[in-house]
Amino acid sequence: MRHTDDFPNRQPFRAAQSAVIPVENNRNSSLMWLILATVATLMLMVVPFASVITFPIRMFVTFIHEGSHALAALLSGYHVIRMTIHWDGSGLTLTAGQNWFVASAGYLGTMLFGVLLLYHAQRRDRVSLLLVGSGVLVLLLTILFVNGQASWLMVLPLALASMLLLGGLRMNLPMMARWGMLGAGGVLILLLSVLCIATGTLYSWVAGLSIGVSLIALGVLTKPAIGQFIVNFLAVQCCLDALSDLKTLFFLSAFTNVQSDAANMARMTGIPATIWAILWLVSGVLLLGVTLWMIFWRVPNRNVASAAR
Structure with a gap:
């Protein structure tokens, strides 16, 4: 009878086998979730009143679009006057100055954010961080830019109102104290709401x-x-919304004189807005194609090859 020591290559072979299986399983799981997410997105496009479900995501995409303009303005040395989000999914970012980088940042920034989410979403251990990070990003965009440089003045009373309202819900406090905290928090929220209505930033x-x-x-x-x-x-919603908006931008640029990012680029460069819409659309498609290639061909093949060694 031979011992396993007589076969020195057996253990490395088993280790290589066990290393390949998780990579393949992870790839299959990632592909399954991506396919389900894509199918759900396409189904919601044709289901009547499905916009009610996708409405919060549309608002999220608008925040990313307008936030990209705002961040590009800061990187260019300009300050953000205000950033406004509207209930119909449109938005407007006013900056103290503008260049080609600021004007291009909206659509390309949204597409870049979408493909980065798509790429890192294939790692299950990163999804919690991605969701929390996306939430923190939206909160920071709101706090920093909605009221421009005056946004920070809203943070302290808003935090105080939240603390008072949460404190008033604690059952171990006397009833008078609870009602007092709830009342004070409610008054602060009311005052902040009136201020936001006056400045057009409540929504x-x-x-x-x-x-x-x-x-x-x-x-x-x-x-x-x-x-x-x-x-x-x-x-998927970010990527498809960005591509859909770019398609709409192309037709608006070709057949109307509507104010848009492409129209701003045309004024700054002399190149027709239609050309800019086409360039952004092609760039978006290329970004998405490269990301899908990295997810489902280059990275899995490289990992399997290294595991087999």
Whole structure:
């Protein structure tokens, strides 16, 4: 009878086998969630009144679009006057100056964010961080830019109102103290709402805070498998919304004189807005294609090859 020591290559072979299986399983799982997210997105496009379900995601995409303009303005040395989000999914970012980088950042920034989500969503151990990070990003965009440089003045009273309202819900406090905290928190919220209505930013604050808090809660509370589907769904929505908006931008640029990012680029460069819309659309398609190639061909093949060695 021979001992296993007589076969020195047996153990490395088993280790290589066990290393390949998780890579293949992870690839199959990632592909399954991506396919499900894509099918769900396409089905929602044709289902009547499905926009009610995708409405929060549309708002999220708008925040990313307008936030990309704002961040590009800061990187260019300009300050952001204000960032407004509208209930119909449109938005507007006013900056102290503009260049080609700021004008291009909206659509390309949204597409880049979408493909980054898509790429990292294939790692189940990253989905919680992606959801929490996306929520924090929306909260920061809201706090930093909705009221421009005056946005920080909203943070302290908003935090104080939240603390008072949460404190008033504690059952171990005397009833008078609870009612007092709830009343004070309610008055602060009312005053902040009046201020936001006066400045035309109430909807932007409500949308930003609700979306940000919801994404953070999903990242903390959902199981990794469900979280992976949510992040894939969010990524697919970002990518398809960006491509759909670019297609709409092309037709608007070709047949109308509507104010748009492409029209701004045309004024700055002298190149027709239609050309810019085409360039952004092609860039978006290339970004998505390269990302899908990296997910389902280059990375899995490289990992399997290294495991076999």
